[in-house]
Amino acid sequence: MKKVLTVLAAGVPLAAAVYLPTASAEPLTSVSAPPVCAAPSVKAPSGTKVESVTVVRQAGGTIHGTGFLGGDVSDVPAFCQVTVTLTHPGDNDHAKVQTWLPLTKWNGRFQAIGGSAYSAGDNGVGLATAVKSGYAATTTDAGIGDVLDTSWVLNSKNQVNTALLKNFASRSQHEAAVVGKEVVDGVYGRRAAFSYFTGCSTGGREGYAEAQQYPDDYDGILADAPGINWDEFEVATLWPQVVMNNEKTFPTDCEFKAFTNAAVKACDKLDGVQDGLVNDASRCDFDPRRLIGTKVVCDGKELTITAADADVVRKIWDGPRTASGKKLWSGVPVGANLSGLAGSTTGTDGQTVGAPFPVPALWVQLFLKKDPSFDVSKITYGDFTKLFKQSEAEYDKVIGTDDPDLSDFRKSGGKLITWHGSADEYIPTDGTVQYHQQVVRKIGSAKKTDDFYRLFLAPNTSHCGLNGTDGSTDGLAALTSWVEHGKAPRTLPATLINADGKQVEHDLCSYPAVSRYKGHGDPALASSFRCVSPAKH
Numbered sequence: 001m002k003k004v005l006t007v008l009a010a011g012v013p014l015a016a017a018v019y020l021p022t023a024s025a026e027p028l029t030s031v032s033a034p035p036v037c038a039a040p041s042v043k044a045p046s047g048t049k050v051e052s053v054t055v056v057r058q059a060g061g062t063i064h065g066t067g068f069l070g071g072d073v074s075d076v077p078a079f080c081q082v083t084v085t086l087t088h089p090g091d092n093d094h095a096k097v098q099t100w101l102p103l104t105k106w107n108g109r110f111q112a113i114g115g116s117a118y119s120a121g122d123n124g125v126g127l128a129t130a131v132k133s134g135y136a137a138t139t140t141d142a143g144i145g146d147v148l149d150t151s152w153v154l155n156s157k158n159q160v161n162t163a164l165l166k167n168f169a170s171r172s173q174h175e176a177a178v179v180g181k182e183v184v185d186g187v188y189g190r191r192a193a194f195s196y197f198t199g200c201s202t203g204g205r206e207g208y209a210e211a212q213q214y215p216d217d218y219d220g221i222l223a224d225a226p227g228i229n230w231d232e233f234e235v236a237t238l239w240p241q242v243v244m245n246n247e248k249t250f251p252t253d254c255e256f257k258a259f260t261n262a263a264v265k266a267c268d269k270l271d272g273v274q275d276g277l278v279n280d281a282s283r284c285d286f287d288p289r290r291l292i293g294t295k296v297v298c299d300g301k302e303l304t305i306t307a308a309d310a311d312v313v314r315k316i317w318d319g320p321r322t323a324s325g326k327k328l329w330s331g332v333p334v335g336a337n338l339s340g341l342a343g344s345t346t347g348t349d350g351q352t353v354g355a356p357f358p359v360p361a362l363w364v365q366l367f368l369k370k371d372p373s374f375d376v377s378k379i380t381y382g383d384f385t386k387l388f389k390q391s392e393a394e395y396d397k398v399i400g401t402d403d404p405d406l407s408d409f410r411k412s413g414g415k416l417i418t419w420h421g422s423a424d425e426y427i428p429t430d431g432t433v434q435y436h437q438q439v440v441r442k443i444g445s446a447k448k449t450d451d452f453y454r455l456f457l458a459p460n461t462s463h464c465g466l467n468g469t470d471g472s473t474d475g476l477a478a479l480t481s482w483v484e485h486g487k488a489p490r491t492l493p494a495t496l497i498n499a500d501g502k503q504v505e506h507d508l509c510s511y512p513a514v515s516r517y518k519g520h521g522d523p524a525l526a527s528s529f530r531c532v533s534p535a536k537h
Contacts, residue, residue: 027134028108028193035103037080040186044086045178051085051094057103063128067146069116073128078103082183086175091163095143097176099136099183100127107134109480110184110192112177112218114203115139117147117359120168121176126198136192138180142172148358153366160367169399170209173197177210177217194483198476200224200464201427204418209401211416215409220483221416222475225424225464229329229402229431231395234363235388236329237426238376239320240342241354241361242384245377247315249308250352254298256338258305259288259313263334264460264499272517275524276498277459277506279515280534281422281429284334288313316342319428322385329388330430333423335460340425353377357426367395404438406453415482416453417475419492419508421461429457436511446512456492456508459515460499471495471503491531507531 037057044050060078065071080101085094098121113126120142130137144152144164152164177195185191197218199207207223227233244250251259267284268274278284288310296303316338319331332338343355354377365374368387379387396402409416420432436455443449461470473494481487491507498504504524509515509531521528 035187040183042084042179042182045175048086048088048175051087054083056081063124065123065125067123068148069123071125073125076128076132079131080187084179093143093163095140095167095172097140097179099138099180100131101136101187102131105134106136108193109135110181110195111135111137112180112197113137113139114199114206116202118150119147120144120172136184138176140172140176142167144168150362150366158370170213173206173210174214174217194219196220198222200467202227205230205401211406211409212403215412215414220479222479223418225420225427226418226432227427228435230399231391232329233427233431234360235391236320237341238360238364240316241356242379243312243315244342244354246381247312249312250344251309251312252298253339254296255305255309258296259291260338262291271515273523276500278335279459281333281335323381330428332425333429336423336425402435404442406439410452417479419456419458419466419475421458421465423460424463426463454489455511457511458494458508460496466494470497
């Protein structure tokens with residue numbers, strides 16, 4: 001596990017801990033005097049009891065992120081830290097809601113911050129970034145632990161702790177919204193003018209849960225690379241391991257990279273120019289069998305790509321299917337790092353075995369098999385289909401977060417923005433695209449949906465990559481402009497990293513529009529492209 005964690009930390013896959021949306025906006029209110037950092041009166045949200053309220057005046061400076069993700073934020077101004085601990089009588093849970101309030105230059109806005117993997121909330125980096133940008137910020141731990149801490153899942157009888165699962169799924173996020181706003185009002189003596197939720201991955205899923213179940217909590221939600229369809233994609237992302245184990249073929253990182261590079265090169269020109277970006281990955285139909293017989297140099301050794309290697313890659317790209325060929329879920333997107341979910345390790349005995357990404361492995365072991373010692377490497381294709389169906393049956397209503405009826409959120413005046421990397425190696429982009437299409441059908445038209453919900457796909461961008469690992473974009477700035485000034489974002493300006501590792505400026509198009517080269521101009525500049533309908537692409 002230590003090796004897996006080291007690899008994870010290097011790639012920051014669970015959530016980007018180095019960059020978060022800033023949207024340093026103009027203050028909406030002026031504070032005549034610094035607020036008093038004292039315990040406010042907090043009314044318990046429905047169904048809860050307040051166990052404690054603690055207040056600490058923090059000097060600011062450099063904030064160190066806690067837990068596995070870590071991270072640092074410097075030059076944070078002094079802030080008031082209020083922690084409210086809630087419990088649900090009878091559930092024996094203790095969920096902390098933490099609110100950080102800048103003691104000077106509050107911009108009049110409230111921002112709640114989501115979590116990562118199996119963590120419901122922020123580790124301090126997001127809170128510090130928000131405070132630095134003038135926001136009063138809130139997060140909740142939902143009464144559970146850090147990103148890979150699943151010690152809460154099973155009770156002494158090896159049954160899933162349904163109360164904590166409910167907290168993690170949605171309950172605690174809503175209660176954090178209620179408590180956080182109360183704290184802001186109590187400390188500043190006035191309510192926030194606007195309220196926002198931001199999150200990526202698990203945080204993205206939590207944002208969608210808010211829009212679906214608690215449509216009045218926030219004026220705007222930025223929910224990126226969202227883990228919606230949780231009950232399905234968590235099992236689906238174990239598929240690459242199932243394929244390699246059943247086919248008894250474990251391509252090396254170098255071989256996987258050869259397939260990805262070849263596919264990107266073959267599909268790069270689909271937008272009209274060779275620029276190191278695949279602007280519409282859904283149109284990339286590269287056949288991995290084209291690489292059979294190709295020589296790859298890996299760690300000084302020359303390897304030859306085999307038909308078995310190509311078949312493994314084809315199955316991983318295609319995604320999980322039943323024994324009869326029925327498609328269960330989307331595969332790893334073409335262009336994504338295949339080693340993320342199809343990791344392997346070779347022992348001193350020369351034997352190569354799979355090294356599964358821990359998030360889906362833990363889901364199967366704990367939530368489905370209820371057995372921490374269950375060996376996921378023994379899953380057959382038939383077993384996989386049963387596990388997939390079991391996950392849907394047991395958990396869709398609890399944590400699927402895929403209800404396309406956003407009509408109440410629309411009626412409340414809420415705005416929702418999502419960006420998702422087209423090369424997301426951990427959460428298949430197609431799940432988010434399909435959900436958006438379902439919302440359009442439910443709402444009645446693409447135009448009505450565009451009035452409150454916009455999706456942007458980012459080429460060559462990995463999981464949560466626009467939070468600083470594969471470039472950047474300021475989705476929160478676009479969201480505040482939309483909410484507060486009615487300026488709907490037709491495009492989302494971004495800095496991307498192309499296949500050559502170079503920074504390029506790019507305007508992400510509002511789905512379903514795709515980017516197309518104008519036929520002239522520097523491909524590294526956004527002005528050289530325009531957004532067109534897929535039919536014209």
